Amino acid sequence: MEQTFIMIKPDGVQRGLIGDIISRFEKKGYYLKGMKFMNVEKSFAQQHYADLSAQPFFAKLVDYIISGPVVAMVWEGKDVVLTGRRIIGATRPWEAAPGTIRGDHAVEVSRNVIHGSDSVENGKKEIALWFPGGLAEWKSNLHPWIYEN
Ligand code: GTP
Numbered sequence: 001m002e003q004t005f006i007m008i009k010p011d012g013v014q015r016g017l018i019g020d021i022i023s024r025f026e027k028k029g030y031y032l033k034g035m036k037f038m039n040v041e042k043s044f045a046q047q048h049y050a051d052l053s054a055q056p057f058f059a060k061l062v063d064y065i066i067s068g069p070v071v072a073m074v075w076e077g078k079d080v081v082l083t084g085r086r087i088i089g090a091t092r093p094w095e096a097a098p099g100t101i102r103g104d105h106a107v108e109v110s111r112n113v114i115h116g117s118d119s120v121e122n123g124k125k126e127i128a129l130w131f132p133g134g135l136a137e138w139k140s141n142l143h144p145w146i147y148e149n
């Protein structure tokens, strides 16, 4: 099944949103496949956001990501990349619909609580970067109650 890389950013950790965020993905019907609570090195943050290195806000973005511990996770499920982005809400929180994580919990684009992979391909790259040791193998006993096949 499809997988995505989700990261609770330092502001989400500091504001006590870890449980709320994990709960949204769990209750939806996605499976947690990997999770780490960690501080990120500057060079690693630069690598994660390498596609944005030409942006004027890049240095600020990297400083934000290394400003405290993050929760790095892999979630698995049908259409989890796109649906995960919909659960997260628009990049700019003032454009994020109420009911989404950013719509409910964020104000500034530079403090938008959470990251989610923007494509299946980038998800694979990010999972390889953050979880080089592999992921947990398991299947929920509730699977047939959530998925038809
Ligand atoms: P991520 O899930 O974190 O990758 O966000 P995204 O995919 O919704 O947006 P994008 O990849 O374009 O930007 C990555 C992150 O850079 C955003 O989540 C913001 O934290 C930050 N960012 C984007 N635009 C701006 C900006 O104009 N100013 C600042 N300070 N930060 C920005």
Ligand code: MG
Pocket: 116, 118
């Ligand atoms: Mg992005």
